Amino acid sequence: MALAQDMLVATKVSQRASVMQRIGTTDVTVTYNSPAARQRKIFGGIVPYDFVVDGVEYPWRAGANENTTISFTHDVTVQGKPLAKGTYGLHIFVREGEWTYIFSKNHESWGSFSYDPKEDALRVTATPKPSEYREWLTYEFTTREAEEAVLELQWSTVKCGITIGTNVTANVLSDLTSKEEKTSDDYIKLAQLTLSEDAKNVDAALQYAEKSIAMGEEFRNLMLKSKLLAQKGMSQESKTYEQKALEVGEGFPYFYYYPLSFMLLEDNPEKTFEILSGMFQKDSNNWIVNLAMGEYYIKAKNQEKATHHFGKAYEFAGERSKPYARYMYLSNRLILDQMQ
DSSP states (O other), rough: HHHHHHHHHHHHEEEEHHHHHHETTEEEEEEEEEEBOOOTTTBTHHHHHHHHETTEEEESSSSSSSSEEEEESSSSTTTTEOOEEEEEEEEEEOOOOOEEEOOOOOOOSTTTTTOOOOOOEEEEEEEOOEEEEEEEEEEEEEEOSSSSSEEEEEEEEEEEEEEEEEOHHHHHHOOOOOOSOOOOOHHHHHHHHHHHHOOOOOOOHHHHHHHHHHHHHHHHHHHHHHHHHHTTTTTHHHHHHHHHHHHHHOOIIIIIHHHHHHHHHHHHHHHHHHHHHHHHHOOTOOOHHHHHHHHHHHTTTHHHHHHHHHHHHHHHHTTTTTHHHHHHHHHHHHHHHHOO
């Protein structure tokens, strides 16, 4: 009975909480108990500074009750230092002008009472700063970029953040490489990412492209092989595969992404218009070609022609694609009406 009452009191005083943020392709999850300040002095008070007794550090559990934990689904960097994927117990050694975040391999303890520095996986330092008042201890992901975010602990009038970084290309490569049953699309991605990691990896990327082609020729893998052969200086072979790709081209990869890639990635709108014009002459009722034409004319700052082609895309699109084509047409017609 007494134990049940103790647990009930602990739950009311320090509520269980968690926060998750995806950084690139990596999920970062912090699970903690959130105590209230209740007009107490927090840092330098109930959380003492420089808590060392007989040469032994006693870090704070960075929350309340059982371990605060932090999990990563891929390898990350914390404050620029590498940390392997997994779940860690999170502790903080608090000094007045500097905090040391401690990632412990032991994440199942009750608080920091049994903390052992021998179980440290990583230690990093961060600088606490004044902040707006927070009654309840809170973890929050603040500044966010494509491959990094700041995880901030906020409580009372203090906040302190650490930067967590990821390598999206390396993580996706790792996931795809370890995948047992790969698809043709997987091999295309592996080829592209391998080359993205290192432009010298043309031969390795070419092997992935060939594995994709072995599972069935299509526009994307044939065009990919063509570009890789061109990078190796094999111009004649490159043209052969480019022609094969154009002969089997279909769907969005061929009618949309291929022509627009010259305008968006190579700053060559003339090439985009040349390809789209040829496609349009062959089949002016192709809704994807009209959609791509609309995108081209937006870039060319011709709203009238863009709206016309989006209208044609809506007219010729199948039932599954009509909602998107309708949205593109109506939103661009509204812009055109406002311009007139």
